[in-house]
Amino acid sequence: MAFVELHQVQKNFATATAVENFNLDVERGEFVSFLGPSGCGKTTTLRMIAGFEVPSSGTIRLNGADVTNLPPNKRNVGMVFQSYALFPNMTVAENIAFGMTVARKPKEEITKRVDEMLRLIHLPQLGNRYPYQLSGGQQQRVALARALAIQPQVLLLDEPLSALDAKIRVSLRQEIRAIQRTLGITTIYVTHDQEEAMSLSDRIVVMSNGRMEQVGTPFEIYNFPKTQFVASFVGTLNQLQARVSDAASGKLDVEGQTIYAAKPFEKMTGETVAIALRPEMIDLDGSGESEENHLQGTVEDTTFLGSIVRTRVRLRDSIISFDTFNNPNLTLPRASEKITMSFPRDAVLILEQNAAPVQA
Amino acid sequence: MAQTAVVTKSGAAFTLPRVRTIFITWLGVIPFFAFAFLFLLLPSSSLFIESFQDTQGNFTLANIVGLFDEPIRSGYIASIEISAFTALVGGIFGFLLAYAVTLGGLPKWVRSSYVTFSGVASNFAGVPLAFAFVAVLGRTGAITALFKNVGINLYDIGFNLYDFWGLSLVYLFFQFPLMLLIMIPSLEGLKPEWREAAANLGATQFEYWRRVAFPILLPSLLGTMILLFGNAFGAYATAFALTGGRLNLVTIQIGAQIRGDVLHNPNLGFAMALGMVFIMFVCIIGYTLLQRQTERWLR
Numbered sequence A: 001m002a003f004v005e006l007h008q009v010q011k012n013f014a015t016a017t018a019v020e021n022f023n024l025d026v027e028r029g030e031f032v033s034f035l036g037p038s039g040c041g042k043t044t045t046l047r048m049i050a051g052f053e054v055p056s057s058g059t060i061r062l063n064g065a066d067v068t069n070l071p072p073n074k075r076n077v078g079m080v081f082q083s084y085a086l087f088p089n090m091t092v093a094e095n096i097a098f099g100m101t102v103a104r105k106p107k108e109e110i111t112k113r114v115d116e117m118l119r120l121i122h123l124p125q126l127g128n129r130y131p132y133q134l135s136g137g138q139q140q141r142v143a144l145a146r147a148l149a150i151q152p153q154v155l156l157l158d159e160p161l162s163a164l165d166a167k168i169r170v171s172l173r174q175e176i177r178a179i180q181r182t183l184g185i186t187t188i189y190v191t192h193d194q195e196e197a198m199s200l201s202d203r204i205v206v207m208s209n210g211r212m213e214q215v216g217t218p219f220e221i222y223n224f225p226k227t228q229f230v231a232s233f234v235g236t237l238n239q240l241q242a243r244v245s246d247a248a249s250g251k252l253d254v255e256g257q258t259i260y261a262a263k264p265f266e267k268m269t270g271e272t273v274a275i276a277l278r279p280e281m282i283d284l285d286g287s288g289e290s291e292e293n294h295l296q297g298t299v300e301d302t303t304f305l306g307s308i309v310r311t312r313v314r315l316r317d318s319i320i321s322f323d324t325f326n327n328p329n330l331t332l333p334r335a336s337e338k339i340t341m342s343f344p345r346d347a348v349l350i351l352e353q354n355a356a357p358v359q360a
Numbered sequence B: 001m002a003q004t005a006v007v008t009k010s011g012a013a014f015t016l017p018r019v020r021t022i023f024i025t026w027l028g029v030i031p032f033f034a035f036a037f038l039f040l041l042l043p044s045s046s047l048f049i050e051s052f053q054d055t056q057g058n059f060t061l062a063n064i065v066g067l068f069d070e071p072i073r074s075g076y077i078a079s080i081e082i083s084a085f086t087a088l089v090g091g092i093f094g095f096l097l098a099y100a101v102t103l104g105g106l107p108k109w110v111r112s113s114y115v116t117f118s119g120v121a122s123n124f125a126g127v128p129l130a131f132a133f134v135a136v137l138g139r140t141g142a143i144t145a146l147f148k149n150v151g152i153n154l155y156d157i158g159f160n161l162y163d164f165w166g167l168s169l170v171y172l173f174f175q176f177p178l179m180l181l182i183m184i185p186s187l188e189g190l191k192p193e194w195r196e197a198a199a200n201l202g203a204t205q206f207e208y209w210r211r212v213a214f215p216i217l218l219p220s221l222l223g224t225m226i227l228l229f230g231n232a233f234g235a236y237a238t239a240f241a242l243t244g245g246r247l248n249l250v251t252i253q254i255g256a257q258i259r260g261d262v263l264h265n266p267n268l269g270f271a272m273a274l275g276m277v278f279i280m281f282v283c284i285i286g287y288t289l290l291q292r293q294t295e296r297w298l299r
């Protein structure tokens, strides 16, 4: 039995369905991210777990107990908001103590725990400051300490870093992960930043239009995106349309050229499928083994990006881009030069239909 | 000579001597400063000086001491009483109404119609306001007559529009909407995340109000009540129009002093005005301090 279970959760607002068909099991101590574009229902799902929204249908269980209709103040779930939401009339210490104060914990216990928390977030000196005397990054750390001070069963974070500047974002996210590991607390983290999700999570739930597109480890999501949506949202994969020539042997037709996928797939011959080509597996070299795939095209342009060089090649209708590591002996292809690209069969991914229709 | 370039909208540049541009800028603000100097600084400093002079122009504290003699003393007390009473009542009910129209979940049009009404009502004072109340609740007013028809004589059962309570009622007509207008932004400044964060940490609705929302609102609540106090304290026309000078408020006493030297001592009149200025000054300081606190929090 998983620690947090969402079963067939759905949320309809008067005007729209924000979340549909949501099924997720989060294990104890796991760090799971909800990743997706704006409006895809990440916050709504998180708010249902926190109890700020009641699902229209489905059940939510925490540690085995059905909490679907439990009010937020009875759930013992810690939440960190994008806007910090510190109480402006209280000092840092009072903010952190809030949950224990309303729970009428003894004074000594509160003081001890507040000190512990201040040390955990590396701000031991700032207990007597007020929120307006702190930087954004410090405020968010206090908010984290405040949420953790009640020893919640689950920690929920809704884009906690998006109001901060890039440098602090990176250092604070590492700190959040370190604290999460130390405490072993089950965590659900909402973000629309794929790098953030990749670097933090044990598992990622990619969402679009209120539905789950794919659930998997960062490695799985990045290397084996299941749908067009995931491929385009998560990575820098090339996406192409291909016609199935022979599904059993993995033979595909891409704009008049033949390539093979590594594995057979279940599609009808003649059907059009979406495929993805992983850019880092494409070589600028026609002399591969017989097993390899080849595609010919015309160079559109090359862009020098420092450590890598990105080349864009036109087939007939679509464009493929691939990266080469920079080195001093590199000869860059020139624009409108005809070249042959080669790549192994397992660079070809067959994508499924999106879980939700992609909106224009 | 230093030159500044002034670029016109069309992009053509021409230059003006720097000194002249500065001079023109200053010329623009002169009317304001002249006005402030002539009608604010000059009278208040002469008020201040003459309050400490006897009729011969010698320094004395007698006028200030005289403020604590009758009838001036009771004038101040009456003014303070009516101001405090209407600030408190208007403040509490204005706050509750502001709560109802902002966080109470009423339809949007309720809020906008209340705000519009309050904008008008909070500025409705003086003779027209007094007249409106006389027309409705005076001895022969519409509602008084209505009650008479069902056999109740308001004026027999202790109601009197022309005494302390009557005037308070009239003052409340502008106090209440003023409170509403000022409290609405404060209530709307309460972030929904505070409520959610509190609930998330285990607080009940009551605890959220007790420990978060109310303390956050308190400075602006008190500050606005001070403002209401000052608002009522300085009111003259309404009280005079309604009671014709029978009520012994400071403003009415000063008014009488201006129209004819009833105290036979103009310097005592100045001292009375100075006393008012002093009380208003304290109000403004209090209001400013409390407002600053709120701004810091609600930033």
Ligand SMILES: Nc1ncnc2c1ncn2[C@@H]1O[C@H](COP(=O)(O)OP(=O)(O)OP(=O)(O)O)[C@@H](O)[C@H]1O
Residues within 6 Å of the ligand: A013, A014, A015, A016, A017, A018, A036, A037, A038, A039, A040, A041, A042, A043, A044, A045, A192
């Ligand atoms: N209270 C509400 N009433 C009506 N519709 C809502 C409400 N809250 C959210 N929605 C809608 O539900 C959908 C999902 O919203 P949600 O806030 O969960 O998205 P999100 O993934 O968190 O987006 P973002 O990255 O912008 O925060 C959106 O279309 C939104 O307009």
Ligand SMILES: [Mg+2]
Residues within 6 Å of the ligand: A042, A043, A044, A158
């Ligand atoms: Mg969101």
